[in-house]
Amino acid sequence: MAGDLSQTMSVSASGMEAQTVRLRVIAQNIANQDTTGTTPGADPYRRKTVTFETTLDKAVGADTVSVKNVGVDNSDLPQRYDPANPAADAKGYVKLPNVNTFLEVMDMREAERSYSANLSVMQATRSMANRTIEMLK
């Protein structure tokens, strides 16, 4: 029973953890937005995606979140005509990563927002716990 509020804090911690993973994947995507293959016709970097899932904690009635998996975005790869590139295929086209920088930056902003929301909740919960202890004073 030390629990009610500290269990709530672990829920927020799981949220922060999940958003951190999401940010890491976004950073990876942005860093590799120009990473093409090294041999002719090889695949370039493919955009990675993060999927979350809920785990119900019955004792609290609250749901923690975790990363279900880090997947790959299998949408079409854009192509560019560049015969001099080591990754150029027989027709001289190079496959490029399917990373849209604009979308990644938007995603990053959302991840930041979710992260700070979870942080606010954790701070609020901690204040509540402190105030409860102060009732004894």
Added chain:
Amino acid sequence: MTTIPTLVVTPSAAADAYNQVARGSSSGVPGSFSATISEAIAQAEQTGHAADDQSMQAISGGGNLTDVVTALSHAEMTLQTVTAIRDRVVQAYQDIMKMPI
């Protein structure tokens, strides 16, 4: 040679005087001490009830925040006043009882 006047107080007289004050029976003089005390106690009761009502409302989720805080402050101040008066009365009684006969 002047004689120093001595004050003669018997314990029974002191107890009687305290009883009078406690019962709130004043000598009929307006503004007497016992009347003041009775008034203070009644006020403490009143503000206490008001504060109780406001607090129960506030805890249940209704009520006006300002009203609750002012009601509670009034109750606290009145209670402290009454308690201070009570302490002084008790102290005065004990002082009287300590006087040599």
Added chain:
Amino acid sequence: MDPTRIPLFDLAEKRLTWTAQRQGVLAGNIANANTPGYRAKDLQSFASLLSGGGAIAPAQTQPGHLSGTIPSGVASVSKDPPQALSLDGNGVALDQQLTKVADTETTQSLVTQIWKAYVGMFNTALGRPS
């Protein structure tokens, strides 16, 4: 009358339990703000909990069964009514949830302060230094 069971303190205790529980539910909502298919939850309101609508009520399967006369005191969790869902089916509006969190925190602060004020008044009346 048991002098240790003062109604105001009882009510304050119940309210504090309620706020702690609600904080847990709201934290779960915010943590799952990006989980596909997740719908926001909330605790039943304190007023409805006081009027006897707890989460556990005895089932009346026969006409002779008694209905619960003592409120269970455990608040029930229910899903929020469906609002705008995002593409992946997520139904959590961060702003709304954060407002509720602030509200819960304020309530808890008020109740603990009232509690402390009353304990202080008891100490004053009893002549103890508070």
